[in-house]
Structures are given as C-alpha cells and as structure tokens.
Amino acid sequence: MTELHAVTAGGERVSAVLRRERYEPGAVELLWSAARVWRLFPEIGTTGTAGMDALLRAWRAELDAESPGEDSACVVTWPSHDAEAIRAFLDHGLAPVTALATRTExxxxxxxxxxxxxxxxxxxxxxxxxxxxxxxxxxxxxxxxxxxxxxxxxxxxxxxxxxxxxxxxxxxxxxxxxxxxxxxxxxxxxxxxxxxxxxxxxxxxxxxxxxxxxxxxxxxxxxxxxxxxxxxxxxxxxxxxxxxxxxxxxxxxxxxxxxxxxxxxxxxxxxxxxxxx
Ligand SMILES: CC(C)(COP(=O)(O)OP(=O)(O)OC[C@H]1O[C@@H](n2cnc3c(N)ncnc32)[C@H](O)[C@@H]1OP(=O)(O)O)[C@@H](O)C(=O)NCCC(=O)NCCS
Missing domain, CATH: 3.40.630.30 (Gcn5-related N-acetyltransferase (GNAT))
Structure with a gap:
C-alpha cells in the first residue's frame, strides 16, 4: 500500500491509498480482473473534479516509476452518480467498464x-x-x-x-x-x-x-x-x-x-x- 497526496490549484489537499494486487494463474479473479491491479481509494472530500484530477495526476506520476506489463489495470470504484468525478476519470483515460447495480422492489x-x-x-x-x-x-x-x-x-x-x-x-x-x-x-x-x-x-x-x-x-x-x-x-x-x-x-x-x-x-x-x- 502506498499513500498518495496531492494539492489542487485552489490549494485543497486530497489523498488516496494505492493498493497493488496480483492474481496468480488459476485464480478465479482472472475471469474479470487483470493479473496485476493498481487500485486507488480516493479521499477527496468535497473537492469535486479538481480534487479527483489532482489525485489522478499523482497516480500517473507514481506509475511512471513502475513497469505494470500488459496484463495489468488501474482500477477505481466510485459512486455512480458523482458526475464531477466522472469528468476527471474520463480525462485520465479511465472507462466505466463495470457497474454494481441494486434492486429492492x-x-x-x-x-x-x-x-x-x-x-x-x-x-x-x-x-x-x-x-x-x-x-x-x-x-x-x-x-x-x-x-x-x-x-x-x-x-x-x-x-x-x-x-x-x-x-x-x-x-x-x-x-x-x-x-x-x-x-x-x-x-x-x-x-x-x-x-x-x-x-x-x-x-x-x-x-x-x-x-x-x-x-x-x-x-x-x-x-x-x-x-x-x-x-x-x-x-x-x-x-x-x-x-x-x-x-x-x-x-x-x-x-x-x-x-x-x-x-x-x-x-x-x-x-x-x-x-x-
Ligand atoms: C441480457 C440477456 C440475458 C437478456 O436475455 P433475453 O432472453 O434476450 O431477455 P428478454 O427476451 O427477456 O428481454 C430482452 C429485451 O430486449 C428486447 N429484444 C427484442 N429483440 C431482441 C433481440 N433480437 N435480442 C435481444 N433483445 C431483444 C426484448 O423485447 C426485451 O425488452 P424488454 O426489456 O422491453 O422486455 C441476453 O441478451 C444475453 O444473454 N446477453 C448476452 C450475455 C449478457 O450480456 N449477459 C448479461 C451479463 S450481466
């Protein structure tokens, strides 16, 4: 685990935990997951697009020092309705590949x-x-x-x-x-x-x-x-x-x-x- 810290242009501080996961051949997780995953857990408070953008920049810089390989992914799970964060995810090349949906009717x-x-x-x-x-x-x-x-x-x-x-x-x-x-x-x-x-x-x-x-x-x-x-x-x-x-x-x-x-x-x-x- 690594802690990432960043500051927005407006001076707001944000942070995240970055967890590295590795799935060995035969692991059932490989049905949906890359073999090596860099998973981000952002803490952005109310900073919106600017806060998420600053964190994703810090994440990008952190990855510059690593060699993820072909079977790898950056993954972040985030509330579906947070439109401000969506802007930042799209700008940084992330795609909404999967959603968790519920039904209580x-x-x-x-x-x-x-x-x-x-x-x-x-x-x-x-x-x-x-x-x-x-x-x-x-x-x-x-x-x-x-x-x-x-x-x-x-x-x-x-x-x-x-x-x-x-x-x-x-x-x-x-x-x-x-x-x-x-x-x-x-x-x-x-x-x-x-x-x-x-x-x-x-x-x-x-x-x-x-x-x-x-x-x-x-x-x-x-x-x-x-x-x-x-x-x-x-x-x-x-x-x-x-x-x-x-x-x-x-x-x-x-x-x-x-x-x-x-x-x-x-x-x-x-x-x-x-x-x-
Ligand atoms: C999603 C899936 C399970 C739906 O199963 P299905 O038996 O086609 O579902 P239904 O026939 O009950 O309903 C399909 C809907 O598409 C419409 N539809 C019409 N023609 C269709 C066609 N040629 N092919 C697919 N759907 C069609 C149906 O009218 C229906 O609409 P409704 O919701 O208004 O009733 C099926 O499309 C599928 O197996 N997809 C590939 C695998 C997949 O994506 N699985 C889900 C993973 S989360």
Missing part, C-alpha cells in the same frame, strides 16, 4: 408461454457451462478481454455448485432444451470488508451470471429467469438483489435497467495500467 410476475424455468441439477452441467462460456464470449466483445483459460476457471466452480444443490442456479428451457441460465447466490453483507464496502448490511441475492443462448434472445427468457430469481430471494427475506453489469454491453445495460436495477457504484478501469493518462 418486490418481484414482478412474468410468465412466457413455452418458457419453463427450473432449478438447475447436476446433469445440467454441460449446458450450464456452455451458456456461461457464451456469456463470457459476449462480454469479451463489449468489456472484459477473454481469457485463454476461462473454461478451466469456470468449470470446477460450476460443477461444485450444481452438485451442492444451493437452489440458487436456474435454467430456462424452451421445448425441453436448456436455453438460459441464471447463476446466483446469497451474499451476507456484514462488518466492513468485502461487499460491506459497497452494500448496506443484510442478506442479498447476487445475480452472478445471467444469459440466454444467442439464437433465442429477445423472447422473454431473460425476463422470466430474472423474475424467478427475484421472487426466490424476496420470499426468503433478502434485503434486495444486486449484480455487476458492463455499461458498454448494449444488451445487458438496457435489460437490467428495465428490470429495475439502478447503478450504485461504477468501476472505472484502464488496461494496461500504463495507459492511465
């Missing part, structure tokens, strides 16, 4: 003739893995670079989850064929670390991976899956549901907002880290 009732949603079973493994890989393929077009080993990173976790029968993975079938996936889980938000830095305390339903097979998108499968997950978590007293989506994803960004999700945090990122301006 009661579940909607969705029934589509011909679409059946049921909890996934261990024998759905192959179909579930195919759908999960399709979601990653699509995301690689619009957000995160595809990893060579995505399948190896995903498969063991998915297999175990289906065998453990957590009840929080759903598939949608059309004509008896699995055509959609909602891989979800419970996340207990307590204390101050992990998800507690981003969400109010409580038990949350987390929609981890949701996707519909390419050929049958736009027929209500995603909607039916989302409604099933929302109903499940709501009936069991969840504080709400949350998910990460990629604002540049032309399908999911529209889809989740229509389902009642609102962005709370935006994860700004530049890869490789050396491209921070």
């Amino acid at each position: 009661p579940p909607e009732v969705v029934e589509r003739p011909g679409v059946t949603v049921r909890q996934a079973r261990p024998d759905d493994f192959a179909a579930v893995l195919d759908l999960a890989l399709e979601i990653f393929d699509y995301s690689s077009l619009v957000a995160l670079p595809r990893r060579e080993h995505t399948e190896d990173l995903l498969a063991p976790r998915l297999r175990t989850k289906l065998e453990q029968d957590t009840g929080t993975v759903w598939v949608a079938e059309i004509g008896g064929i699995v055509a959609g996936l909602a891989d979800c889980s419970w996340v207990d938000v307590t204390g101050e670390a992990g998800a507690a830095e981003l969400l109010p305390p409580g038990s949350w339903g987390y929609l981890n991976n949701v996707g519909t097979a390419r050929e049958v998108r736009g027929r209500g499968i995603g909607r039916t899956l989302a409604a099933a997950a929302h109903a499940y978590f709501h009936e069991r007293g969840a504080a709400g549901t949350y998910l990460y989506y990629n604002p540049p994803n032309p399908l999911s960004s529209v889809f989740w907002h229509r389902r009642g999700y609102r962005p709370l945090w935006t994860i700004w990122e530049v890869r490789p880290a050396s491209l921070l301006r």
